[in-house]
Structure formats: C-alpha cells, structure tokens
Amino acid sequence: MARKTQAHLSRDALLHNLNHIRAHAPGCQVVGVVKANAYGHGLEDASRVLASYVDYLGVATIEEAMTLVMMPVKTxxxxxxxxxxxSELELVAEHGLEMVLHEEGQILALEQAQLSAPITVWLKLDTGLGRLGFPAKLVSMLYQRLRCCANVKKIKLMSHFSASDTNFSYTQKQLKCFMDMTQGLVAEKSIANGAAIFNCPESCVDIVRPGGLLYGVGLWQGKKSGVDEGLRPVMSLRSHLISVKDYQAGDYIGYGRCWQCSGPMRVGVVAIGYGDGYPVTAPDGTPTLVCGVEAPLIGRVSMDMITIDLELCPDAKVGDEVVLWGDGLPVERVAHHVGVVPYALLCAVAPRVKLVWDHQ
Incomplete structure (x- = not known):
C-alpha cells in the first residue's frame, strides 16, 4: 500500500479567497503574496493560479523572483x-521586477548602479512595527532623492502593521502615522496586510497585500478561523491509518512512555510525523479527523508516525483517511494546540509530502 501522505490543494478555494478579499477592498490593487513557497502551497503552482487575477506577486528573495520569471508569469x-x-539590481532592472527599499545601503546601491532600465521602487516606512523601514524624519528627503535618481522609474510608498489582528487602537495609530508621513507625496500607497483588510478597511488605500488570507487562514490568534470569515482552506493535509490496535489499562504508547492507557483503548497509527512537517511539539489532545470524526493525538510525535485515540471512531480501519488540517479541521485549531501561528504549520510541510492540486 503506497504511503498516502499528501497535501491536497484547491484552485477553487484559492480564487474564492481572492474574490472575497477583493470584495473587502474594492478598487484596490492586490499583491498576491507567494513568498516561502506560497506559504507551503508550492510557489509555481500557486502563482500559476493567481497570476491572471492579481496585480503583483510578492516574494522575499531574488531566487523566488527568478523562478517566476523563468516560468514565465506576466504579472x-x-x-x-x-x-x-x-549584484541583484541588474536582474531587477532586466526583468522588470519591482523592489522594496528599506535601508540606506539599498538606496546608495541604486544611485550608483549602471542599469539597463530604471526600476519601480517601494519606499518602506517604519510606522511602529520596529522591523524594516525608514523613520518619519527621513521620508521627505528620501522621496526627493529617489525622484532625482536616474535609475528610479516610479516611487510607491508602503508600511506594515504590527498587530492588525489584535490591537485595533495601535493599528489606527500606525495608519495615522503612515498617512501623516506620506501627506503631499505623489505616489501609490500600501499598508493593509491581510488582517487589516477585514479589521481596518480604511487602511485599504491603493494596494493591499494579503498573505495567509489567500490560503484561507484567519489571523485572529485562535479566536476565529478563516472559515468564520468566509474563507476556504486551500490546503488539506491528509494521510491514512497504517495500524489499528487494542490496548489495555497500563499499556504505554510511543517513545518515552509519554502516554499510558487509563483503560481499554483502540489506538490508530497514522503515516505522518515530523519528517513530513507535522509539528514535533504537538501535545496530547491535538485534533485530527478520521472519516470525519475527531480523534485526538496521544503520545509523542515520531519522525514518520503519530498515534491517535480512536474511542469516538471504533470502526476505523487500516487505510482510512486521516485529515491533519484542512477540510473540516481548520489549521488555526491545530496551531492553537501547538502554540504557533498557522503559517508555521503550512510552511513546514516537508518536500516528501506530495502537493496535489485539484486542477492537475
């Protein structure tokens, strides 16, 4: 029996989510964020789906960008x-990429380079995230420098929210800071990330930048899932039972004797483990679905296997499908049990897990 540990991915769900986002940000251009292997969904396949429907594809590295260039995508x-x-600047110029500027060295390199074509740049401002970007006191001066730079084709202005999923007053403070910093500067603007599209609609100015929302992931710290907001999970991580056994009170399950049966138990072994990207820190009680019925994790996560309590699905048998997250089991719930953000689970799916798109 072939190992059926696969991530099933839905084109329809991805486009549904994009349309839902556009409905909340009418008139805005959209950056479809596909960095980090499209949040674990596969950079090339996810980009092929999105390319005709978004205005930009957002990546983190030149290697990701060149993968898209070579596919090719026209977005x-x-x-x-x-x-x-x-040395990456000429690749940006040659292939018509756009790039963020967030520190002085990048601007100096741009001013000093001899490029085959001018570049559209996004000047990043730090409005309170405390990560990348320039402070308010430098914005006007940098904007004028870029206007005078022969290698700059067009300037756009951007910032990033710190807590648009949880702290709405701070989000409003950041938005005001951004609007004050950019007042009087002629440029398209972008500050709204995924959570802000729903929680702070006034931040949806010219361009919005959804990431996890595209893949159906909510951003509300375990209080809501994307499904609660009308989104659909794009990834459904699935495997199957490879063993079903009955145990008695006092029997131990798994490495380290971490789980001891308190009474008679039916235990299933699932063909997935931390070698596949399933979180090694997942605690007892982390939910899975066996034939649509919840079956909690028990015992330690192994490299290739996990063990689950089949009390609520006594008729489960070897070969039955197990959903680790996705359809019927939001990844946000699993992430809440593990104590990580949902993206950490999606991005960790290992290369040996086959990505299967429903349109392939």
Whole structure:
C-alpha cells in the first residue's frame, strides 16, 4: 500500500479567497503574496493560479523572483525585502521586477548602479512595527532623492502593521502615522496586510497585500478561523491509518512512555510525523479527523508516525483517511494546540509530502 501522505490543494478555494478579499477592498490593487513557497502551497503552482487575477506577486528573495520569471508569469513580481546584494539590481532592472527599499545601503546601491532600465521602487516606512523601514524624519528627503535618481522609474510608498489582528487602537495609530508621513507625496500607497483588510478597511488605500488570507487562514490568534470569515482552506493535509490496535489499562504508547492507557483503548497509527512537517511539539489532545470524526493525538510525535485515540471512531480501519488540517479541521485549531501561528504549520510541510492540486 503506497504511503498516502499528501497535501491536497484547491484552485477553487484559492480564487474564492481572492474574490472575497477583493470584495473587502474594492478598487484596490492586490499583491498576491507567494513568498516561502506560497506559504507551503508550492510557489509555481500557486502563482500559476493567481497570476491572471492579481496585480503583483510578492516574494522575499531574488531566487523566488527568478523562478517566476523563468516560468514565465506576466504579472509584476515584487521583491518585498528588496535586494540582499548589489549584484541583484541588474536582474531587477532586466526583468522588470519591482523592489522594496528599506535601508540606506539599498538606496546608495541604486544611485550608483549602471542599469539597463530604471526600476519601480517601494519606499518602506517604519510606522511602529520596529522591523524594516525608514523613520518619519527621513521620508521627505528620501522621496526627493529617489525622484532625482536616474535609475528610479516610479516611487510607491508602503508600511506594515504590527498587530492588525489584535490591537485595533495601535493599528489606527500606525495608519495615522503612515498617512501623516506620506501627506503631499505623489505616489501609490500600501499598508493593509491581510488582517487589516477585514479589521481596518480604511487602511485599504491603493494596494493591499494579503498573505495567509489567500490560503484561507484567519489571523485572529485562535479566536476565529478563516472559515468564520468566509474563507476556504486551500490546503488539506491528509494521510491514512497504517495500524489499528487494542490496548489495555497500563499499556504505554510511543517513545518515552509519554502516554499510558487509563483503560481499554483502540489506538490508530497514522503515516505522518515530523519528517513530513507535522509539528514535533504537538501535545496530547491535538485534533485530527478520521472519516470525519475527531480523534485526538496521544503520545509523542515520531519522525514518520503519530498515534491517535480512536474511542469516538471504533470502526476505523487500516487505510482510512486521516485529515491533519484542512477540510473540516481548520489549521488555526491545530496551531492553537501547538502554540504557533498557522503559517508555521503550512510552511513546514516537508518536500516528501506530495502537493496535489485539484486542477492537475
């Protein structure tokens, strides 16, 4: 029996989510964020689905950008962290990429380079995230420098929210800071990330940048899932039972004797483990679905297997499908049990797990 540990991915769900986002940000251009292997969904396949429906594809590295260029996609590719080496600038110019500028060295490299074509740049401002971007006191001066730079084709202005999923007053403070910093500067603007599209609609100015929302993931710290907001999960991580056994009170399950049966138990072994990207820190009680019925994790996560309590699905048998997250079991619930953000689970899906798109 072939190992059936696969991530099933839905084109329809991805486009549904995009349309739902557009409905909440009418008139805005959309950056479809596909960095980090499209949040674990496969950079090339996810980009093929999105390319005709978004205005930009957002990546983190020049390697990701060049993958899209070579496919090829006709959509504008945005380097969301800019360049890491000066030598990347000519690739940006040659292939019509756009890039973020967030520190002085990037601007100096741009001013000093001899490029085959001018570049559209996104000047990043730090409005309170405390990560990348320039402070308010430098914005006007940098904007004027870029206007005078022969290698700059067009300037756009951007920032990023710190807590648009949880702290709405701070989000409003950041938005005001951004609007004050950019007042009087002629440029398209972008500050709304995924959570802000729903929670702070006034931040949806010219361009919005959804990431996890595209893949159906909510951003509300376990209080809501994307499904609660009308989204659909794009990924459904599935495997199957490879063993079903009955145990007695006092029997131990798994490495380290971490689980001891308190009474008679039916235990299933699922063909997935941390070698597949399933979280090694998942605690007892983390939910799975066996034939649509919840079956909690028991015992330690192994490299290739996990063990689950089949009390609520006594008729389960070897070969039955197990959903680790996705259809019927939001990844946000699993992430809440593990104590990580949902993206960490999606991005961790290992290369040996086959990605199966429903349109292939």
């Amino acid at each position: 504008i590719v945005l380097l969301m962290e800019g360049i890491f080496q000066d």
